[in-house]
Amino acid sequence: MVFVGSYDNNLYGIDAVNGEFRWKYPTEGGIVTKPFVADDLVFAGSEDGYLYAVSAKSGRLSWSHQVEKPIRSSPRVVDGHVYFGADDGYLHSINIISTRREFRFDAGVAVRSSPAMSNEFIYFGNEEGDFFCIDYHGQMKWRFRAKKGITSTPLVTAGVVYFTSLDASLYALDAKSGWVLWRFRMLKGSVSTPHRVENMIFVGSADGYIYCLxxxxxxxxxxxxxxxxxxGSPVVNNDIVYCGSADGKMYALDIKTGRVRWKFITGGPITSTPVVANNTLYFGSTDHMVYALMV
Structure with a gap:
């Protein structure tokens, strides 16, 4: 199954093999976040201010949790808890068994960055440029300040946390201390989530480039x-970098040189991040279509 949120306010379940419609769950707001699947439930936040937990098989609602403002942060489930940010300025933690709130961390302003977890710590940013590291009890370990908002999802790997900012920078911080290891300047801001393969980092930017560092x-x-x-964010499979652009094209680039292997044209800008599974590349476009390409 492929699960997709849409600006038409619906969460869709689609057959991954043939693309047939299986179910949809209607909400009262656009779903701009990436759904997360855990324990046979699909978790998705909506701009109507609700986090929904829907059966992956039937599309029926299991439970929902309301916050005060729209949810534009993708949920993550770890150890029986779902974590997500919201425009109310909090990072929320909900127990998925009791459906009760465990904690909410006050980030000051809207949290549209999706949380990343590593070694019992949670990493995320807010719309003023604060980047936080907190523990699973909601206690802050450290904070870093970028010059502009952070909407991207962090990547935590090998003791380093990577993230982009609207200040046109890609940051690499020590995951334990928050100390800056390096900063890469792009021509414009970025909401793209970095992707690492071996010693290479891939990221997109509003300047129109896909970078390999x-x-x-x-x-x-x-x-x-x-x-x-x-x-959207680049993904790598079998030495090919896949990434969409607002020009409506999905690009397949050589991992070593960045040269185009092929490109696929859709009818609208591609703002989503592709997913590769079972030799198939899945992605959505603003032309109201979900595509599956053999790769």
Missing amino acids: DANTAKEIWKFETGHQVS
Whole structure:
């Protein structure tokens, strides 16, 4: 099954093999976040201010939790708890068995960055540029301040946390201390989530480029120009980098050189992040279509 949220206010369950419609669950607001699947439930936040837990098989509502403002942060489930940010300025933790709130961490302003978890810590940013590391009890360990808002989902790997900011920077911080290891300047801000493979970091930017950097030094290895904003995140499979652009194209790039292997044209800007499973590339476009390509 493929699960997709839409601006038409619906959460969809689609057959991954043939693309047939299985079910949809209606909400009262747009679903701009990526659903998360755990324990046979699909978790998705909506701009109507509710987090929904829906049966992956039937699409029936299991439970929901309301916050005060729209949810534009993708949920993450770890150890029986679902974590998500909201425009009410909090990162929320909900027990998925009791459906009760465990804690909410006051981030000051809207949290549209989706949380990342590593070694019992939670990493996320807010719309004023604060980047937080907190524990699973909601206690802050450290905070870093970027110059502008952080909407991207952090990547935590090998003791380093990577994230982009609207200040046109890709940051690499020590995950334990928050100390800055390096900063890479792009031409415009970014909401793209970094992706790491071996010693390479891949990221998109509003400047229209897809970048490949050395993960240790931030040295640019290559960059590919799409000509339009890249708000989705690159993914890598079998030495091919897949990433969509606001020009309506899904690009397949050589991992070493950044040269185009092929491109697929849709009828609208691609703002989503693709997913590869079972030799199939899945992604959505603003032309109201979900695509599945053999790769």
